[in-house]
Amino acid sequence: MINLGLIGCGTVGSGVIKLLNENKDIITKRVGQPLFLKKVIDKDRVKCLALGITEEQMAASVDEIINDSEIDIIIELIGGTETAYQIITAAMRAGKNIVTANKDLIALRGKELFDLAESNKVDIYFEASVAGGIPVVFPLKQSLSANNIKEVIGILNGTTNYILTKMSSEGLPLDQVLKEAQELGYAEANPESDVEGLDAARKIAILSAIAFNSRVSLNQVYVEGIMSIATEDINNAKALGYVIKLLAIAKENENREIEVRVHPAFIPYDHPLASVHNVNNAIYIKGDAVGEVMLYGHGAGQMPTASAVLGDVIEISRNILHNAINRIGCTCFDEKTVIDISQLKSEYYIRMTVLDRPGVLAGIAGVFGNNRVSIATVLQQVSRGSLAELILITHTVKESDLRDSLLILKDMSIVSEINNVIRVENSK
Amino acid sequence: MINLGLIGCGTVGSGVIKLLNENKDIITKRVGQPLFLKKVIDKDRVKCLALGITEEQMAASVDEIINDSEIDIIIELIGGTETAYQIITAAMRAGKNIVTANKDLIALRGKELFDLAESNKVDIYFEASVAGGIPVVFPLKQSLSANNIKEVIGILNGTTNYILTKMSSEGLPLDQVLKEAQELGYAEANPESDVEGLDAARKIAILSAIAFNSRVSLNQVYVEGIMSIATEDINNAKALGYVIKLLAIAKENENREIEVRVHPAFIPYDHPLASVHNVNNAIYIKGDAVGEVMLYGHGAGQMPTASAVLGDVIEISRNILHNAINRIGCTCFDEKTVIDISQLKSEYYIRMTVLDRPGVLAGIAGVFGNNRVSIATVLQQVSRGSLAELILITHTVKESDLRDSLLILKDMSIVSEINNVIRVENSK
Numbered sequence: 001m002i003n004l005g006l007i008g009c010g011t012v013g014s015g016v017i018k019l020l021n022e023n024k025d026i027i028t029k030r031v032g033q034p035l036f037l038k039k040v041i042d043k044d045r046v047k048c049l050a051l052g053i054t055e056e057q058m059a060a061s062v063d064e065i066i067n068d069s070e071i072d073i074i075i076e077l078i079g080g081t082e083t084a085y086q087i088i089t090a091a092m093r094a095g096k097n098i099v100t101a102n103k104d105l106i107a108l109r110g111k112e113l114f115d116l117a118e119s120n121k122v123d124i125y126f127e128a129s130v131a132g133g134i135p136v137v138f139p140l141k142q143s144l145s146a147n148n149i150k151e152v153i154g155i156l157n158g159t160t161n162y163i164l165t166k167m168s169s170e171g172l173p174l175d176q177v178l179k180e181a182q183e184l185g186y187a188e189a190n191p192e193s194d195v196e197g198l199d200a201a202r203k204i205a206i207l208s209a210i211a212f213n214s215r216v217s218l219n220q221v222y223v224e225g226i227m228s229i230a231t232e233d234i235n236n237a238k239a240l241g242y243v244i245k246l247l248a249i250a251k252e253n254e255n256r257e258i259e260v261r262v263h264p265a266f267i268p269y270d271h272p273l274a275s276v277h278n279v280n281n282a283i284y285i286k287g288d289a290v291g292e293v294m295l296y297g298h299g300a301g302q303m304p305t306a307s308a309v310l311g312d313v314i315e316i317s318r319n320i321l322h323n324a325i326n327r328i329g330c331t332c333f334d335e336k337t338v339i340d341i342s343q344l345k346s347e348y349y350i351r352m353t354v355l356d357r358p359g360v361l362a363g364i365a366g367v368f369g370n371n372r373v374s375i376a377t378v379l380q381q382v383s384r385g386s387l388a389e390l391i392l393i394t395h396t397v398k399e400s401d402l403r404d405s406l407l408i409l410k411d412m413s414i415v416s417e418i419n420n421v422i423r424v425e426n427s428k
Numbered sequence: 429m430i431n432l433g434l435i436g437c438g439t440v441g442s443g444v445i446k447l448l449n450e451n452k453d454i455i456t457k458r459v460g461q462p463l464f465l466k467k468v469i470d471k472d473r474v475k476c477l478a479l480g481i482t483e484e485q486m487a488a489s490v491d492e493i494i495n496d497s498e499i500d501i502i503i504e505l506i507g508g509t510e511t512a513y514q515i516i517t518a519a520m521r522a523g524k525n526i527v528t529a530n531k532d533l534i535a536l537r538g539k540e541l542f543d544l545a546e547s548n549k550v551d552i553y554f555e556a557s558v559a560g561g562i563p564v565v566f567p568l569k570q571s572l573s574a575n576n577i578k579e580v581i582g583i584l585n586g587t588t589n590y591i592l593t594k595m596s597s598e599g600l601p602l603d604q605v606l607k608e609a610q611e612l613g614y615a616e617a618n619p620e621s622d623v624e625g626l627d628a629a630r631k632i633a634i635l636s637a638i639a640f641n642s643r644v645s646l647n648q649v650y651v652e653g654i655m656s657i658a659t660e661d662i663n664n665a666k667a668l669g670y671v672i673k674l675l676a677i678a679k680e681n682e683n684r685e686i687e688v689r690v691h692p693a694f695i696p697y698d699h700p701l702a703s704v705h706n707v708n709n710a711i712y713i714k715g716d717a718v719g720e721v722m723l724y725g726h727g728a729g730q731m732p733t734a735s736a737v738l739g740d741v742i743e744i745s746r747n748i749l750h751n752a753i754n755r756i757g758c759t760c761f762d763e764k765t766v767i768d769i770s771q772l773k774s775e776y777y778i779r780m781t782v783l784d785r786p787g788v789l790a791g792i793a794g795v796f797g798n799n800r801v802s803i804a805t806v807l808q809q810v811s812r813g814s815l816a817e818l819i820l821i822t823h824t825v826k827e828s829d830l831r832d833s834l835l836i837l838k839d840m841s842i843v844s845e846i847n848n849v850i851r852v853e854n855s856k
Contacts, residue, residue: 019574019717029641029761030573127571133718135563135571142570143555143563145458146447146738213457272724275703289447289735290561293725296700297718307717310574324752333457 002035002317005065005096007087008077009042009051012101012128015306016075017051027310031317039065066091073316075309076100081108088113092120097325099312101128101305107202111215114330123325125312130203131156131281133304134297135311140210140285141328147287149211151251153425156203158279158299159187159194160226160246164264165277167234168243174229186279196225197262200248207283208250208260214336216250216260222341224263233351233420236391240349240377242266243274247425257337259344266349266424342400347376347424349393352409353416356388360414364390367412371405373397387416393424430463430745433493433524435515436505437470437479440529440556443734444503445479455738459745467493494519501744503737504528509536516541520548525753527740529556529733535630539643542758551753553740558631559584559709561732562725563739568638568713569756575715577639579679581853584631586707586727587615587622588654588674592692593705595662596671602657614707624653625690628676635711636678636688642764644678644688650769652691661779661848664819668777668805670694671702675853685765687772694777694852770828775804775852777821780837781844784816788842792818795840799833801825815844821852 004020006013020027020037028034039059042048048058059065065074066087074096078084081104088098088105098117100106106113106129117124127137131154140149155161159181166177178195181187193199201221209216226246237244247265252258267274272294276282281299286292298304319325354360361378368375379391394402402421409415432448434441448455448465456462467487470476476486487493493502494515502524506512509532516526516533526545528534534541534557545552555565559582568577583589587609594605606623609615621627629649637644654674665672675693680686695702700722704710709727714720726732747753782788789806796803807819822830830849837843 015717023574023576023716026576026641027574030569030757030759032757133572133715134721135567135723138571139563139567141458142743143566143736143739144561145742146451146455146735148451148454213454270705272703275700277698287561287735288451289443289731289738291726291729291732293562293723295563295721295723297721301719303717304719307574307715308571310717311571314573315570318755319752322750322752322755324747324750324755327746327750327752327755329458329460331458 001033002031002073002320003038003071004035004313005039005068005071005074006037006077007041007062007065007074009040009044009048010077011302012305012309013042013077014051015302016077016309017053019303019306019310021052027314031314032321033317035313035317038071039068041065062087066094066096071096072320073097073099073313075313076102079104081105085109089116092116092122092124095120095122097122097316097320098124099309099316100124100126101309103129103202103206107205107218110206110209111332114332118326118330121325123316123319125316127312128305128308130206131283131299132297132301133307134281134283134295134299136207136283136295137210139295140207141331144285144287144290144293147289149252150286150288151249152204152207152211152283152285153273154200154204154207154248154283155245155273155276155281156200156248156299157194157246158281159191161276161281162186162279164226164229164244164246167229167231168238171231173231174227195227197223197246200246200262204248204250204260204262208258210331211250212252212258212336213331213334214258215332216258216338220260220338222261222263226264228420229264230420233422236349236351236379237266240393241269242424243269244422245273249425252336257339259339261341264422266422268426342403344399345396346399347394347396347426348402349391349422349424351419352390353387353419354390355414355416356383356386361390363412363414364409367408368405372401373405429461430459430501430748431466431499432463432741433467433496433499433502434465434505435469435490435493435502437468437472437476438505439730440733440737441470441505442479443730444505444737445481447731447734447738449480455742459742460749461745463741463745466499467496469493490515494522494524499524500748501525501527501741503741504530507532509533513537516552517544520544520550520552523548523550525550525744525748526552527737527744528552528554529737530554531557531630531634535633535646538634538637539760542760546754546758549753551744551747553744555740556733556736558634559711560725560727560729561735562709562711562723562727564635564711564723565638567723568635569759572713572715572718572721575717577680578714578716579677580632580635580639580711580713581701582628582632582635582676582711583673583701583704583709584628584676584727585622585674586709587619589704589709590614590707592654592657592672592674595657595659596666599659601659602655623655625651625674628674628690632676632678632688632690636686638759639678640680640686640764641759641762642686643760644686644766648688648766650689650691654692656848657692658848661850664777664779664807665694668807668821669697670852671697672850673701677853680764685767687767689769689772692850694850696854770831772827773824774827775822775824775854776830777819777850777852779847780818781815781847782818783842783844784811784814789818791840791842792837795836796833800829801833
């Protein structure tokens with residue numbers, strides 16, 4: 001028998017309780033022994049009891065769980081970075097294995113926690129912290145582990161993918177779609193962490209650390225959200241053969257430096273990620289041997305996340321039963337430089353409003369040319385009175401050069417406004 | 429140091445040798461110790477030597493590898509079911525762990541080999557036997573192991589997916605596309621195992637056994653190939669909002685019986701599998717907790733397959749280093765009935781040529797009605813002289829009822845020909 005302690009009876013916690021009950025038989029057979037939920041705690045006792053947890057299972061304190069010598073694995077599902085950190089570190093020091101869905105904490109202090117796990121000879125697993133029920137942490141550490149991973153590109157936030165999908169399929173403006181998404185429960189009342197890209201940033205920090213065997217901390221991730229995306233951008237993307245997605249991108253270059261960034265991007269309509277719609281998530285991985293692989297599914301939700309949590313619990317249980325804790329070492333054995341976004345080389349889509357008169361395009365092209373920004377496509381849209389909308393796609397250029405050009409252009413009298421700049425993700 | 433023995437210097441074998449060399453550093457770090465290719469054998473010695481294998485590494489016989497007490501893992505890459513069976517069973521009896529890409533053998537005698545591995549306390553891993561480099565065996569056994577798997581639907585054969593993609597995108601007939609595929613090396617000179625569905629059948633036999641924890645032998649898989657697919661069927665599918673794919677389908681019903689079948693099928697154009705194009709493979713999995721997950725990538729090829737082989741080698745190496753062999757038990761602890769295709773309940777597309785005169789449709793509908801086959805959609809196409817092409821889609825009906833109807837219709841004077849019958853996979 002493997003004894004579990006559960007901290008948190010919220011959405012995912014109650015999913016874990018439900019799944020442990022409903023799939024008891026198959027889980028027992030797959031582990032070889034039954035899993036028993038010995039102790040549970042939550043600020044809200046009543047919530048746990050309503051889920052069928054008995055008075056006997058209810059712990060009086062977190063310490064009671066940590067100090068219970070019969071408990072093998074503690075499942076942390078309270079989220080946040082302060083209390084959860086205290087609990088997890090104390091539990092690991094007490095010899096407990098950890099399963100967590102806490103992306104904030106792993107993105108912030110992953111390396112420290114993995115080191116602590118190793119020195120205390122316990123496992124800390126966190127498949128549920130990225131992309132809900134989609135297996136991705138394990139595949140990177142196991143099936144794909146003979147590869148040098150070259151890039152990981154994720155659609156890692158369901159809310160923003162839903163919003164962009166609806167904007168594209170129904171031609172609606174962002175604020176209207178966001179409001180509908182909030183009404184449907186697909187977006188939080190305070191959607192900031194989603195629409196500003198921070199949620200996706202945490203997840204790509206975790207995935208890039210695994211993929212590139214290096215520590216990547218959240219503040220090294222460049223982040224832009226989707227709030228600037230207008231219906232015009234969606235339509236222009238379509239006209240040019242692209243789809244706009246909020247991508248979380250991690251790549252290693254030939255100097256073994258890595259770039260980690262979250263921002264809206266044009267992606268060719270025939271790229272596997274382009275057909276990931278609505279609240280679905282996907283992770284596209286390129287390895288030097290395997291080529292391209294994509295893992296797709298529900299990136300959030302009670303039961304998908306519970307599925308990932310219990311997948312980890314089952315794996316640690318197998319390790320316990322075979323005395324094989326720390327079987328998979330920390331993948332953070334390298335120290336790679338994370339390059340600044342100004343050093344990025346990319347193609348860019350630029351939508352700007354300019355004076356509608358002869359010579360303007362030449363003037364603009366001149367500024368780009370002087371700053372080493374070469375233009376691939378020019379799409380001049382219909383004029384609006386004395387103004388015209390100008391759509392450009394650049395060749396691959398350095399972001400700092402593009403920014404220099406735009407700073408100059410912004411102050412020129414022939415340029416009324418630089419409406420939007422969106423990176424084009426063309427690598428395939 | 430983990431010592432390896434390699435049997436077979438063919439396409440995949442040479443990929444394994446190449447990957448072991450090129451990614452030596454990262455593999456060593458991920459395992460914690462170096463992997464050393466101690467002995468290699470192939471009928472064609474020269475081929476191995478050309479790959480950089482030294483005379484010292486060349487074994488004089490398979491027995492030399494099996495009896496080498498320093499070798500921990502034997503990689504079997506010769507394929508076929510006779511010699512490979514002899515080698516693998518002898519090696520396991522001698523205490524060697526096995527990694528194989530041999531789908532024929534695993535589909536045919538998997539259960540027996542897994543039992544033998546358990547009783548000899550060795551591991552036999554076979555990720556490379558299904559869908560090349562795409563992680564699927566591991567995810568089913570690990571990350572998704574808290575789920576009751578409800579269905580697995582795969583596009584598991586690259587050749588046929590390439591043919592169907594080209595037929596659809598370019599409107600070309602099958603024989604022409606097949607010829608081109610052969611010229612491009614996407615299809616074998618003798619393409620029978622691919623186009624007749626047998627290759628996909630082996631893979632779905634392996635996957636369904638894992639997904640449903642039961643033995644599924646190859647002869648329990650119902651198989652139909654793609655040779656009957658005409659340009660008209662491709663066009664009709666499109667007009668009705670579907671795509672035709674060769675699907676390998678495994679499902680468990682509410683009575684815990686399973687169905688395992690390979691055949692061309694209509695699939696809605698917005699199903700995740702519908703956008704899997706060309707030689708790519710994908711596996712769509714539905715679990716009771718995780719919902720839908722899809723794993724996508726290159727399903728064959730030298731380096732993707734070598735990636736899967738070495739992923740397995742790395743995992744077994746970790747087991748060896750932690751004395752945790754047999755950590756994941758055999759998943760064949762249940763015995764489920766595989767139902768006969770006649771008991772299948774499905775929707776069907778039927779294309780038939782009938783007399784073009786009043787009352788014919790009523791006559792045909794009457795036969796279907798008398799046999800409990802209810803029609804959902806009728807699409808009468810343009811007439812051809814005295815004949816007309818009739819396209820029908822049924823509601824969900826029993827296959828035996830459909831077959832009874834067709835037997836009667838075939839002999840009726842108003843029916844000139846039943847051109848094609850294709851199952852419609854509408855579950856999502």
